[in-house]
Amino acid sequence: MGLLSKKDSKLILDPLADDNPITIQVLGICSALAITAQLKPSIVMAVSVIFVLGVGNVVISLMRNIIPSKIRIIVQLIVVATLVIIVDQVLKAFAYELSKELSVFIGLIITNCIIMGRFEAFALGNGPWRSFLDGIGNAAGYGLILIIVGFFRELLGSGTLFGFQVMGDPVEKTGLYAIGYENNGFMVLPPMALIVVGLIIWVQRSRNKELIEEN
Amino acid sequence: MGLKQKLHTLKMKYKGTKMAPAFNALHTFLYLPNETTHSGSHVRVADDLKRTMNIVIMALVPCLIFGIFNTGYQHYAAIDEALRAAPLANFFTWDNFIMGCWTVLPLVIVSYGVGLAVEFLFAVIKGHEVEEGYLVTGMLVPLIVPIDIPLWMLAVAVIFGVVIGKEVFGGTGMNILNPALTIRAFLFFAYPTWMSGDKVWVHGAVERQQEIAAGANVDAISGETILGSYAQNSSVVYDYWDMFWGFIPGSVGETSKVLIIIGALFLIFTKIGSWRIIFSTLIGALTMGLIFNGVVDAGWIGESSKFYGLMSVPFWQHLIIGSILFGAVYMATDPVTASQTNKGKWIYGFLIGFISIMIRVFNPAYPEGVFLAILLMNVFAPTIDHYVLQGNIKRRMKRLKVKTA
Numbered sequence: 001m002g003l004l005s006k007k008d009s010k011l012i013l014d015p016l017a018d019d020n021p022i023t024i025q026v027l028g029i030c031s032a033l034a035i036t037a038q039l040k041p042s043i044v045m046a047v048s049v050i051f052v053l054g055v056g057n058v059v060i061s062l063m064r065n066i067i068p069s070k071i072r073i074i075v076q077l078i079v080v081a082t083l084v085i086i087v088d089q090v091l092k093a094f095a096y097e098l099s100k101e102l103s104v105f106i107g108l109i110i111t112n113c114i115i116m117g118r119f120e121a122f123a124l125g126n127g128p129w130r131s132f133l134d135g136i137g138n139a140a141g142y143g144l145i146l147i148i149v150g151f152f153r154e155l156l157g158s159g160t161l162f163g164f165q166v167m168g169d170p171v172e173k174t175g176l177y178a179i180g181y182e183n184n185g186f187m188v189l190p191p192m193a194l195i196v197v198g199l200i201i202w203v204q205r206s207r208n209k210e211l212i213e214e215n
Numbered sequence: 216m217g218l219k220q221k222l223h224t225l226k227m228k229y230k231g232t233k234m235a236p237a238f239n240a241l242h243t244f245l246y247l248p249n250e251t252t253h254s255g256s257h258v259r260v261a262d263d264l265k266r267t268m269n270i271v272i273m274a275l276v277p278c279l280i281f282g283i284f285n286t287g288y289q290h291y292a293a294i295d296e297a298l299r300a301a302p303l304a305n306f307f308t309w310d311n312f313i314m315g316c317w318t319v320l321p322l323v324i325v326s327y328g329v330g331l332a333v334e335f336l337f338a339v340i341k342g343h344e345v346e347e348g349y350l351v352t353g354m355l356v357p358l359i360v361p362i363d364i365p366l367w368m369l370a371v372a373v374i375f376g377v378v379i380g381k382e383v384f385g386g387t388g389m390n391i392l393n394p395a396l397t398i399r400a401f402l403f404f405a406y407p408t409w410m411s412g413d414k415v416w417v418h419g420a421v422e423r424q425q426e427i428a429a430g431a432n433v434d435a436i437s438g439e440t441i442l443g444s445y446a447q448n449s450s451v452v453y454d455y456w457d458m459f460w461g462f463i464p465g466s467v468g469e470t471s472k473v474l475i476i477i478g479a480l481f482l483i484f485t486k487i488g489s490w491r492i493i494f495s496t497l498i499g500a501l502t503m504g505l506i507f508n509g510v511v512d513a514g515w516i517g518e519s520s521k522f523y524g525l526m527s528v529p530f531w532q533h534l535i536i537g538s539i540l541f542g543a544v545y546m547a548t549d550p551v552t553a554s555q556t557n558k559g560k561w562i563y564g565f566l567i568g569f570i571s572i573m574i575r576v577f578n579p580a581y582p583e584g585v586f587l588a589i590l591l592m593n594v595f596a597p598t599i600d601h602y603v604l605q606g607n608i609k610r611r612m613k614r615l616k617v618k619t620a
Contacts, residue, residue, distance in 0.1 A: 180365060186405035195379060202383070 004133070011133040015141035018208065021114045022145040023201045028114040032146055033193040035105050039162055042150030044091070044098055046143025048106060050136060052083045053115050057135030060123040067124075076119045077110070084109045114142055149196045157187030219246050236338040240345030264387075268350040270487050274478035275354050275545065278468035281461060283319045285471070286362050287311025289464050290418040302462040318418050319467055322357035325366045329373045330356075337382050348387025348394070348551075349377065355395035355545060358468025359538070359586070360402065361415040363422075368409060372401045392593050393552045396586045403586075416440055416464035440465055441536045442575065442583055445524040458535040469538040479544040488548040491557060492564040496543035497534060499568025504530025507576060525576045539571055542585035552593040556603040563599055567592045 004012075021027045035041045059079050060067075067075050088106045091099035099106065109115065118138050123131040154160055159167040159176075168175015170183060186192050205211045222242045229238045288311045292298040298305045305311075330349045338345040356373065380397030381390040403410045414420040441453060441463060453463050461471025469475075482488030507526040510516055516523060534540060547553060547567050554563040567588050574584020 180367070182368070182406055182409075184371075184405040185407055186401060189404060198383075 008130065008133055011130060012137035012140070015134075015137040016144060017141075017204075018211065020141045020145060020204075021117075021138050022142055022197065023204055024211065025114075025117075027117055028112050028142055029194075029197070031105055031108065031112060032142075032149060032197060033190045035102060036146055036150040036153055036193050037157065037188050037190075038101075038154045038160075039147070039150040041098065041102050042146040043143075044095070044102065045105065046139070046146050048087045048091075049109060049112065049114070049142055050139040051087060052080065052109055053118060053135040053139040054132055055135075056080055056083050056115060057118060057123040057131040058128045060119045061126060061128045061131035064124050072124070073116075076116060079119075080110050080115055114138060145197065145200065148200060149193055152196055153187045153193060156184050157192075159183045222246070233339060233342075236342065236344050237335050240335065240338065264347045265350075267487055268347045270485050271351045271482065271545070272354050274481045274487075275351075275358065275468070277474045277478060278358055278471065278541075279319070279323075279354070281471045281474050282358060282467040283315030284311045285315070285461060286318050286418055286467065287314035288462065289362075289416070290314055293417045293420065299462075302457065302460070306462065314418070318362055319357060321366055322360065322362075322364070322369060322467070323354075325369050326356040326373055327353040329370045330377050333374055333377045333382070337378075337386070343386070346387035348381070352377075352394045352398075356398055359395065359399050359466050359541070361410060362418045362467055363415050363420070364402065364406075364409050368402060368406055372398045372405070375401045388551055390551055391597075392590055393546055393549050396546055396590050396593075399586050400590060411443075413440075413443055416466075442525070445528060445536075455532070455535065458532075466538060469541040472535050472540050475540045475544055479540075482544065482548070488544065489550075489553065489560055491560040492548045492553055492567075493543050495561045495564030496539070496547050496568040496571075499565035499570075500533050500539050500543075500572050501530055501568070502565075503569045503572035504528070504533045507572070522576055533572055533575070537575065537583050538585050539568065542571070542589055543568070546586070546589050547592075552596060554596045554599050554603075556600050559596070559599040559603045562603075563592055563596055566595075 015021060018024065022029065022032055031045060035045050056079050060076060063075070084107060087109070088099070091102070091106060118135060122134045126134070151161070155166070159165060159170060165175075167181065168177045170177050222238075222245065226235075226238045226242045229235045284306055287308075288298070288302070288306050291310065291314070292305070327349075330353045334345055334349050356369070356376075360369065376394045376398030380392050380394040381387065384390050409415055409421075414424055441458065457463055459472050461474065463470050479488065479493055483490045483493070507528075508530050511523070511527045516526060520526075528536070543564070547564060554560050567585075570588035570591060571585045574587055578584055
């Protein structure tokens with residue numbers, strides 16, 4: 001790795017798998033359940049959080065020595081809120097349909113525990129470059145799970161991917177539907193997202209036994 | 216060499232290997248195991264889990280047989296209305312039986328085949344013995360689904376129910392939710408068009424509708440359930456004795472109230488099912504029914520309301536329509552997922568009945584709430600037990616203080 005030292009690349013790669021914010025730290029579940037019924041909003045959400053957390057971590061990290069610790073939460077909130085409003089406005093301007101679909105959930109990025117968690121746990125104690133990598137890594141780990149869940153939920157729940165009917169037409173009965181296949185309505189409902197996330201955690205832990213906690 | 220000996224040699228041959236649990240299970244399924252508990256057991260009783268399960272299955276067999284006949288009867292009666300004039304004479308016929316076998320037995324086979332395959336797979340992977348828990352679930356599942364449910368949907372649901380509902384928690388005895396109802400809930404939320412409406416309860420109705428849509432010149436078959444008719448404020452064509460004997464459309468095994476009552480008596484007599492849960496469920500249902508009747512009598516709700524049909528049903532009739540009786544006897548009493556304390560059982564059962572009727576009346580999409588109510592109370596059962604236990608501890612502590620003071 002020429003660009004990144006080993007220690008730095010760990011910051012990006014760890015949250016993707018063995019320290020994933022959703023499946024290992026179990027943070028940010030709410031939005032993972034709410035917006036993953038389809039692939040497109042999942043990806044938009046992932047990109048938004050990558051932007052907010054990457055930039056936010058840098059900003060907090062730059063200010064870390066001048067923020068009075070008593071009011072640091074308020075300062076963090078202002079930073080997140082500013083960035084989220086930027087994302088929200090950009091979406092409204094350039095992808096109005098999508099922003100309607102995501103409705104309040106873009107605004108609710110503010111309350112996403114991953115973001116405040118990284119500000120508190122990492123950006124307040126590390127330099128801007130490392131904070132940036134950490135932010136990108138964690139947000140990407142979050143986005144990865146979102147996209148996996150969104151892929152399965154859209155494929156099995158609606159029979160589409162990005163809105164294209166990959167399984168045939170359910171009304172005209174072509175493709176798989178001709179032999180009696182039907183979309184699984186349960187997949188579109190939020191509880192199934194929880195179960196899919198649970199299954200991902202199951203697979204991950206059975207592949208890497210070190211992740212299983214003692215109890 | 217007899218079969219028992221053969222199975223025993225097989226069991227010995229695979230002892231210690233990966234497949235051992237599978238062969239052990241085959242052996243214990245058919246015969247008593249050769250070895251008994253060596254140490255550490257404090258209570259010894261004659262019945263084991265296998266016998267408990269078998270008794271429940273015995274209690275279910277009449278419902279299954281009735282369901283087979285009823286499937287055929289509903290199918291032919293939907294085509295020829297004249298048959299309904301004399302249900303008894305036209306019920307136990309070979310035509311009905313053959314038609315019923317042809318449609319019900321595949322459900323049973325898929326349910327057992329897929330479910331046991333999952334159980335064996337988990338036993339082999341995890342290296343524990345195959346548990347008997349699925350024997351009852353596998354019998355319950357075909358009885359609580361509509362007759363025309365496609366078999367692959369049932370298979371998917373069974374895999375989901377056994378894996379997510381039971382195995383992830385650690386197998387039989389550890390599950391929070393009743394696996395059979397988890398399977399039904401999965402089907403209901405995943406494929407609602409196959410689980411509700413007026414077409415799915417009679418064999419052939421869905422196909423007939425597709426033929427009509429394709430342009431065939433035949434009459435539509437319709438088999439609205441009684442709850443469905445009430446929910447739409449339309450009149451009900453069946454009289455109370457039809458409902459009691461079970462000559463009505465519905466899920467395969469839930470229709471005959473008289474056989475369910477016999478099964479309940481059998482379960483109570485053998486002390487497998489808890490009479491506290493059964494009775495408190497019925498009391499809960501009657502209470503909620505009375506409250507709704509009171510609302511109607513007080514004139515708080517007019518005939519134009521969409522709830523009027525179900526609210527004005529006389530409270531006792533709630534017991535003979537829908538599946539409240541089946542749920543109370545065979546589902547709510549599941550010893551794993553119900554409350555364990557006696558006081559807790561009363562609360563648990565009462566709330567099941569109460570909430571069942573509440574969902575039944577207020578759920579516009581699907582006028583039956585028994586399975587949802589039982590699943591909900593399954594989740595709350597440990598909480599109920601916790602408070603009953605804490606209450607008991609507190610009372611005894613008080614008594615202790617009075618004595619020592």
